[in-house]
Amino acid sequence: MTMTRRRTQDERSAETRRLLLDATVRSLMEVGYANTSTAGIARRAGVSRGAQTHHYPGKMDLIVAATAEMFANFADGMERLAADLRAGRIDLDGFFEAAWDNVLHGDWFYSSLEIIVAARGDEELRGHLAPLILDLHAKFETTWSRSFVATAPEVVSARVAMNLVMNVFRGMAVQAVLRRDERYFREMLEAVKAVLAVHVRPVTPDA
Amino acid sequence: MTMTRRRTQDERSAETRRLLLDATVRSLMEVGYANTSTAGIARRAGVSRGAQTHHYPGKMDLIVAATAEMFANFADGMERLAADLRAGRIDLDGFFEAAWDNVLHGDWFYSSLEIIVAARGDEELRGHLAPLILDLHAKFETTWSRSFVATAPEVVSARVAMNLVMNVFRGMAVQAVLRRDERYFREMLEAVKAVLAVHVRPVTPDA
């Protein structure tokens, strides 16, 4: 028997919740928000619908909880990447390459795009998501301002530079849905690096 | 009676199709793709469901037809704007302001965002939309290359510069869903203008 006998209630809850949140993100990635159903999530999680409704009574609860966790994971990942840059383990070029790869191939961007678009016409969902986004954005700014200094802050501040990059990445990732052109995106990425190098440079390890 | 008697069949069809396509875009704007239904479109159009199914048998037909028309309208609007720039009726600053206003407050961006996101998980829809996007993009490039020249083409070509701007606008518009901050977007827009002015300048009227 591979069965784990007598798990505590907390363990059972945590396991089920984990399966459900992972399945929610997977469903958003695979079929999008419009085609994501509570039944589909439960099926992907390998959990009964009863268990799902017990832990997350409504669809909204699932989406919001999954989003909150996903955002936290992404903020952590970016901070780790920026820490590598500050410590000199990677250079500016490697930082942008990794960040873009994370946006394009990670779960975060397209999952959040799905729920952001869904939130546009859903007052309640928007109310739940707005604070999560604000929090994520604040974390980004902290990470970025610790990692970069502007060369000419009066023209383009470090904060504005960060948002420019984020917005270019966002736009590129949206475009990538209907335009799978590796060369085009490489060209764009190089241009972003070239343009940004003028306005911002990574902090040098002062040790 | 305000009734128009004895309209020709073509007139009746054109009118009904127009009402339906307009209603489709309105529905996408108001409730998003996920909550857009054929019945809702017919209701918005003030047309019976029978008439709707007669002209556009499936939901896909409505979406694709409305998208095609919307893209064409947007391409025309941009070309008109660029023509104003080339003719000296507006300056570079006015061009970017109008373009951004069009993205943020026009129907085009958010409607197309809805269907692009929906297309990500829908093979058939993607197949219908991809050529429309390619066509729109080609028109953009023509308009842009007639209106701008790169100052240092070997670093950032005019084409790349255009795509950078488009992608920044895309990203900003996505962000605007959950972040209604006029000052922030003004700041970003000024930065885009400043950064781009280095790499590109409008063609001067040669007359």
Place this chain on the structure above:
DNA sequence: TCTTAAAAACCGACCGAGCGGTTTGTTAAT
């Protein structure tokens, strides 16, 4: 330690609503 009642986790059937699509019938143009 053993018993047992309560609580929590879990299960699956059920429901009304809304969906996209089909079909049958009616009105208007040709």
Place this chain on the structure above:
DNA sequence: ATTAACAAACCGCTCGGTCGGTTTTTAAGA
């Protein structure tokens, strides 16, 4: 008379949400 435009009822299906019942864990008392 023929055809296109329009109308509305209908169908099978899936959705999110609800609910009564079962199993597992927990905790209190003998």
